[in-house]
Amino acid sequence: MTTDGLPDLRREPHPNPIPAAERERLIADPGFGSLFTDHMFTMSYHADRGWHDARVRPFAPITLSPSAAVLHYAQEIFEGLKAYRYPDGGIGLFRPEANARRMNLSAERMAMPHLPEQWFLDSIAELLAVDGDWVPGQEEASLYLRPFMFASEQFLGVRPAKEYQYLVIASPAGAYFKNGPQPLTLWVSEEYNRAGPGGTGAAKCGGNYAASLLPQSEAIEHGCDQVVFLDAVNYEYVDELGGMNLFFVYENERVVYTPKLGTILPGITRDAIFTLASESGWEVRETDYALTRWRDDAESGALTEAFACGTAAVITPIGTVKSRKGEFTVAGGEAGKFTMQLRQAILDIQHGRAEDTHGWTTRIA
Template sequence: MEISIQKAGSLKDLPDESELAFGTLFTDHMFNMDYDLDNGWHNPRIEPYGPITIDPSTMVLHYGQSIFEGLKAFKTPEGEIQLFRPEQNFTRFNQSAHRMCIPAFDEEFALRALKELLKIEKRWVPSAPGTSLYIRPTIIAMDPFLGVRASYTYRFFIILSPVGAYYKEGFNPVKIWVTEKYVRAVPGGVGEVKTAGNYAASLYAGEEAHHKGYTQVLWLDGVERKYVEEVGSMNIFFVIDDEIITPALSGSILSGITRDSVIEMAEKWGHPVTQRRISIDEVVEAHKAGKLQECFGSGTAAVISPVGQIKYKDKTLAIGDGKVGSWARKFFDAITDIQYGRTQDTEGWVHKVD
């Protein structure tokens, strides 16, 4: 398919890079593509960023058939634009589509469309330390219909947002709160899918965590309320007695691309990550025994987020004396050095935007 391009008549002023927040500003253009039963995915186009007009009965508003991805574009010291493992995002996007009864799309074409959009919007990729251009591919159900079934029509769009640090703490330890009352997902559900409803389900506990003075929620499994699953919008890692441990993918945990990168790097460095069930009681006991050396989250938005405190019931687990742990620092530096082109990509993870 050919991608049609309609340029914006006037361009927005670029923001002050030193004041970038996360997800508040958007670029001049977006990518759009449509699906219907007769034509499949068709009419790919880059056009001025603007509202999507929908009927009040549009199915996504009522039944939540919506999926999305998150990745970033980075500017190298030489001024080149590059992506970090974008093919993995589009593969996961199609996996989410399958689970949510959304028609599959051509992953290579989607990546080409993204690169075309980035070529047009390259002036928006910031160069200040720690900044990047956040990329949000999304698919929503578009049928104007009130009835529970999969939609027959869809909109695929990509929007871009220049961003700074995801957490106000930056690359400093955050505090997380373990909820026993609420659950994010259960096996057999859609916890491993990047669908809008998962995030809606997390909001109430997230608000409660914020009111208590914590940055994120640490979720336990939805069956026994015992085993650690995810933390907020990230996967979670523990370093216990020199062993790096992360919860095994169980069908209710999102398969993070940064998570996968951490695991692959650790294996390359000769320190494999153990992927298994880990209970919150095991974490508490490890802390009590002085063996809980580190805890950190991984995700596209923050890359690596060190955890300095975990609150569980009446226990407060202080980790690392409020300092960033050596493993968190090592993974953060290694991944961001590749992302920003400060070191050679020996893994084949980088895609240049020509």
């Protein structure tokens, strides 16, 4: 990947990077989201200059004015993707072009500047060029990449900002499930919703996740792993989880249902599932899927599996669904065969263990 197009690109090596032996110790069991690599990528935007001052620099705190627009009007978007260690020691990405496209869709909805897709890819390549040794090699481990953009202009007027910062940081991540994926227990939120028609549900902005935190806390209080949201109009149709898309498997019909787009995030993993399921002889249907149907079909056995998907957990089976009106279980609370086959297929492509016949992987090193 060439990175010659990044404006005013400069590389500022860390004066005291973490020693190799300490780095290897840290990435052997990194957890998720609390350990960061030596460097970060930064780039600035001004309405009069466009994008400028691309830098790879030491990971460090950033300075913001107390009047920065992001702190008052929440103009902020982000992406999430991973770098994987291949069996031959190389490093690769999974569908980064899709993340680049989605980031611009989020930017458009949040009245933020367009970021050239190639520069999105180049910014990641530049960071990995100096911090590639931070990519773990153990089973299902990866280097989580977080590109994000926020309004940095100093003002208190309600309008789109004229100045922005774009950054990429990286965090080593261990296997999401150390003992294999365990079926989730979900809590149905019947008081709160994540997003409504015409809102920001399809944008990957921080406000959507902030809105999910209170109902997610409610889910935990009821002994559940995740919250599931219903549509904001009738509280009838399933929307998505706090951070994952949903699928419903009907083995006898060879059909998989999933909530249609509009108020939910168009997941990168979600889209890959469409392709892999279709290649396996399954039909995937995007539709309004009612909570009552989920319960009735789970109880009758017509619904044979249900699962959630996202970048962090890849694919996760769903076992039990709880609400104030009671609870029900899908497939005896066990992980389904089709769910686990899909999960393994995606993991094998991501980690370079299977042939990529779709052009989804991008080799960095």
